[in-house]
Amino acid sequence: MALLAASALLLVGCSVDEPVVATPTPTAEARPIGESATPTALAFAPLRGTRADWAAMQHPSIAAKIDNHEEARPQVALNRTDIVFEELVEGGLTRYLAVWHSDMPAQIGPVRSIRPMDPDIATPFGGVIAYSGGQEMFVAMMQATPLVNLVFDLDDTGLFSRADERPGPHDVILDAAEALSRNAALPPPPVQFVYGGTDPLADPAFKAATTSSVSQVFSEERYPSWSWDAAASVWLRSQEGAPDLDDAGAQVRAVNLVTMRVDIDWQYGEVPKTVMVGTGEVWVSVNGRTAHGTWAKSAREAPIVFTADNGEALTLAPGNTWIELVPTTGSVAFAP
Known part of the structure; x- marks a missing residue:
């Protein structure tokens, strides 16, 4: 039941005490009588649970494997993500699998290679996954998912570039705006979690x-x-x-x-x-x-x-x- 609720409902609270249950179906925004502007269809950002323009949400998410080596910091547009997972990799270091949807930046990075848990993390979001490459078996695992794979090692279309001011291999940057444009027909991500008011744990x-x-x-x-x-x-x-x-x-x-x-x-x-x-x-x-x-x-x-x-x-x-x-x-x- 919890899984069905997370997939079908967004619990959006106008206040802590008065949560409202709403589906992401668009509704017409109320306007003063006599105002001639076209009503705006309201919905909710599926990966944030915040109010959003319905039309602006009709595009896929972009997930990317983001470097967290000291020489990769500061990462590009990390504060514009909807959801970020931090995971353990070799040598006790960590990397991120970050997902952008409601606030899509022009560029994201530094993009690094895929790991064996990433298909399990990224698949529920659908849309696009970007990474620099990886061991052949791990790349094959990700390519076996329904996601559109954007791979730096295999790209000859200009989606990726290297930032001159960053040391390699911590310098691969994705043109997220172009990646989104090429895949704009893909559906938006499904709702992942249940959202409530601003203080949902007050009960x-x-x-x-x-x-x-x-x-x-x-x-x-x-x-x-x-x-x-x-x-x-x-x-x-x-x-x-x-x-x-x-x-x-x-x-x-x-x-x-x-x-x-x-x-x-x-x-x-x-x-x-x-x-x-x-x-x-x-x-x-x-x-x-x-x-x-x-x-x-x-x-x-x-x-x-x-x-x-x-x-x-x-x-x-x-x-x-x-x-x-x-x-x-x-x-x-x-x-x-």
Whole structure:
């Protein structure tokens, strides 16, 4: 039932106390009597749960494998993403699988190579996936999905370029505007999560704890942390103790912070595969609160479902989301 709700409904609250249940079907926006302007069809951004112009949402999402090496920072347009997953890769480092839809930038990057868990992460979004290449078996796994694959190593159409000011191989940039233009006929992504009001965990049934910061340890090399900024109503991200900035100089931020504990499959030798199809422990942090529950993903093409300890759906606030895929060998800590 939770899966059906996440796929079919957006819970959009006008206030914390008065959530409204709405489908993404467009409606005519009310205007003052006598105003001659053409009504605007209203809908909801499927990956953010925020109000949006219906026509502006009728295009696919673009997912991309984004580098998180020190020399790849700051990443391009990271604060314009709808959803970002952080995952463990070789050497204790991490990379992102980032998804853009409601706010599509002209360029994104640095784009890096694919990993074995990425088909399981990206497939539910449909649309386009961009990456620089990868081991042949991993590329074949991604090409076997329904997504349109844009691969730097195979591209001769000018979709990718190298940024002169960045060191290689952390310099591959995707022309996202052109990529979207070439694939504009693809449908928009389906809804992934259930959204509520701006303080969706306020119900005492969730037993959400007041949270000022969240710390996650992937390895000795990667230990991101998040601090709650009440004035801006966002979580602000740091990496290895320093503020994490995007290419515009702003600290990376998220309205919703999801921390999933995940197993690691080592069948590919030194390349870790985050196990995405299954179930595990999850914490959802929204509006300075954190609720505990369980995540579940039934198949590669299925979205991730978050369920609170009381059996209800763990609801997100309208806005962007970061999902930290923390290995069970790592750790998670929450400060009140």
